[in-house]
Amino acid sequence: MDEPDMRHVLACVDGSSATAAVCDWAVWAAGRLGAPLEFLHVVDHHPERARSDDLSGSLGLEAQPALMHELASLDEQRSRVALELGRRLLGQARARAAAAGIDGAGTRQRHGPLVEALQELEPVTRLAVLGPHRRERALPRIHLDHEVESVVRALRAPVLAASRPFAPPRNFLVAFDGSDTGRRMVRAVAASPLLRGLDARLAVVGPRTAANLEQADWAHRMLEDAGFACTLAMVDGAPEEVLRAQVEAHAIDLLVMGAYGHSRIRELILGSVTTTLLRTSPAPVLILR
DSSP, rough: OOOOOOOOOEEEEEEETTTHHHHHHHHHHHHTTTTOEEEEEOOOOOTOOOOTTTTGGGSSSHHHHHHHHHHHHHHHHHHHHHHHHHHHHHHHHHHHHHHHHHOOOOEEEEEEEEHHHHHGGGGGEEEEEEOOOOOTSSSSSHHHHHHHHHHHHHHHSSSEOOOOOOOOOOOEEEEEEEEEEEEEHHHHHHOOTTTTSEEEEEEEESOHHHHHHHHHHHHHHHHTTTOEEEEOOOOOOOOHHHHHHHHHHOOOSSSEEOOOOOSSSGGHHHHTTHHHHHHHSSOOOOEEE
């Protein structure tokens, strides 16, 4: 008998406006997968953004030791406050999960960048759920965008970017290009209980060539054989524009994509378009490797 998959759904909570959505999407995913749920809070002090009023380097030698000690003390206080806020946030997330029917959700705290924490936990992660990270307007926008993109680049585990408040999804859109990685993604969708019972729409971005039609037919049959009610759409154009238009026109609740190689759609995952799509997609995005 096969052993059950006990890897966790890992929800990254940070106190931003997206935290409730992250919690709720993670609760939904854990329930669908029959997987344990854990909440992760990361304290990252971002040392690259130094305070503009730290002028210790220009002070006289007599003044420096006392002020440097004071700066160190302030950093220690900030760390203690951040950890306490994180513990309270994790407690609230755990209570929210319990109210939704999942008791005993785990909690973790880590220091350092989010990407490093997720890489450390990847062996026990079945799905990582995170929000768009737009909470601090004072932080550089490029940093916030790159944090999400860095997670997508670094992890082999599936990632769900919860970009809007949770509502039980009724359908999903699969972006498919016929590549080997795209085929693995379709097989993963077909085999997983996560999306079972939802209506599927398959989007193949490209001209209606014989090769594209053959690939589309394979993916369509794979999803239908797995029990999905699947509609096929083949549309030529810029992938990010085509997929956004499909999501909007058909009221799609979840966009599902793979890590593609050697195709135009590859840019959606490995290029600069990724950040734009994750920031602007009308629906949450599930990325499967």
